[in-house]
Amino acid sequence: MMRQYELVERVKSYNPDADEELLNRAYVYAMKAHGAQKRASGDPYFAHPLEVAAILTDLKLDDATIVAAVLHDTIEDTAATREEIEKLFGHKIAALVEGLTKIKKLDFVSTKAKQGENFRKLLLAVAQDVRVLLVKLADRLHNMRTLHYVPEEKRKRIAEETLDIYAPLAGRMGMQGMRDELEDLSFKHLLPDAYAMISKRLAELTERSGKAIQTIERDLLRQLRARGLQCDVKGRRKHGYSIWRKMERKNISFEQLSDIFGFRVLVDKIEDCYLALGVVHTTWPMVPGRFKDYISTPKQNDYRSLHTTVIGPGSQRVELQIRTQTMHKLAEYGIAAHALYKEGFDTLVGGALEQESLAYQWLKRTVALLTEEDNPDEFLEHTKLELFHDQVFCFTPKGRLIALPRGATPIDFAYAVHTGIGNSAVGCKVNGRTAPLISELANGDEVEIISAPGQTPPAAWESLVVTGKARAAIRRATRAATRRQYAGLGRQIVERAFARAEKTYADDKVKAVLPRLARASLDDLFASVGRGEMASSDVLKAVYPGATIDPKAPAPTAPQDPDWVGLKKDKNVKVKAQKRKPDDGAAIPITGLDHDLPVRFAPDGGAVPGDRIVGILTPGEGITIYPIQSPALAAFDNEPDRWVDVRWDEEAARNRRFPARIALRSVNEPGTLAQITSIIAEHDGNIDNIEMRRPAPDFTELAIDLAVWDLKHLNAIISQLRARPVINRAERVNG
Known part of the structure; x- marks a missing residue:
């Protein structure tokens, strides 16, 4: 174990003006605080912070960083407190030590969540003072050098964490020597056979x-x-x-x-x-x-x-x-x-380090982006994405340089330029030519993003991008869009619940009870109701204690269809009803195929005149007709021989009905189903089958199989359904 005078000599070898009294005081305080604590190796625990300090003296760091290294485990592992350290060593050193202290009082659901939250705390401290990171990397390096004393299960977890986070982070900070050693030590414990083979071959x-x-x-x-x-x-x-x-x-x-x-x-x-x-x-x-x-x-x-x-x-x-x-x-x-040329980090104040170091600029930007994530698991995932080190360099049309991870797409590029550009991107040009947004970018590419205001990024983009910034922004935009949808449905449910209870609804009245409902805003409340996490009756009772909704209270609906009088809306999760079967024996009016073959429509969604259609041949079964937009066709992309070019026989299709399916989400109140069936009947649609599912007490999801004349007829019915207040969503299903 390094002695007190040896620590002082190491620091004075590169900094003759070092505060010898401060170093001695830190040495004695930490030694007493750790007392008889032992490491897994059996060595005195105090040997560890001394070795961390020794690693940092090799980097020729300032007195405050060396003292923080000596004290870095005192708050976490001894009876020492932040207040005591601040009193003895000053605010700056106390802040460094606290930034290195793990979170342990919170009750996390998973180890990964705890890991993510601890790493978030570390990066926030690093953004304030980069010396926190230098001590943490030195701490991890010494722990990796002595990892063979740790139980195997814990050893693997620490090595994986080092390889995934700390080694790339050292690389991002430009500390290549430390990164190489961290990677090799992790490699040795994670893949010992491969490590032994490579080491032997290298020696030879x-x-x-x-x-x-x-x-x-x-x-x-x-x-x-x-x-x-x-x-x-x-x-x-x-x-x-x-x-x-x-x-x-x-x-x-x-x-x-x-x-x-x-x-x-x-x-x-x-x-x-x-x-x-x-x-x-x-x-x-x-x-x-x-x-x-x-x-x-x-x-x-x-x-x-x-x-x-x-x-x-x-x-x-x-x-x-x-x-x-x-x-x-x-x-x-x-x-x-940078501290070597400024005689210590204390001289790098007022943003000087951020101006001089691209790495520190990147770190500050990354921390600002990542801290927007509420979920610690996602924070950890996005941090790993941001630590990619292999890069490509691309340019905007105005010549701005954008550095991206290898494998990045124009979507990543758009988000790197600005989140708003990424969210509104609809196309791109690479080197002057129109290209798919999922193209892989190469060094030197000039990328122009084509955007359209009001666009929302598809949720599928999240799996296509490689940068943490893009993935986090897409996830936030998708959540916001979903939240708006649920909030709209929730508001509708709550307002109608108040109406059925014959109570006046007002935003101000609901805002006043938000604390009782444990929600921060009206949007939070409505989204909870829309997702089925909170019942509309709870909101009503919070505003009007004792109020109830009369289940027999009439709603403004059209007269009930007698065919549905017997359908009870009770506690059943799923209800099926059938009115009549389609005429399966009728010939389908399609041209371009051999009529000796059996022909049928796609089972989920069908097809109607006005759709562009395609036939899929199944040997021994015949031909199935799909609308060209059907996602089911993706299953036949690699089987071009099965595709049959077909068209509607417009003359034969006249005066015939064709199958289509629509999906609805409706407010769950008496008379809703009657309104839906009445609209379809009033607009000459024929219901073949209905499936109902109740995911929450306040709303119902329906899948309705219809028989309609053509695409124009189907769209008219959907449009009328969307216009009704009890319908939150109405859209066609393409099987």
């Missing part, structure tokens, strides 16, 4: 390739210095997990990898990077498509470098990264490197 390859690597280093250095460039050339080897991930992604073997070894060229100035690139490309042939300029277009984690691949000495493919010494420090230390 390194031994065989040692001389070749030295030769390439020497040749590169000689060529560059011969042109007057002061530089260093260093060979590097890919880490085990990145090798395994590439093998999995490209489905190739270890022997097929050609980029396990690479080389870094470090120069003094930015212009020297491009001079070195010129030397390399004029000395050895470049591999086409393998050049990337991350200096003119930096990654979102502040990474800057030139990447190229050439056919080098011995006809070997050689990967090169060319960067300045400053760029190299940023690539290794990431966001922590």
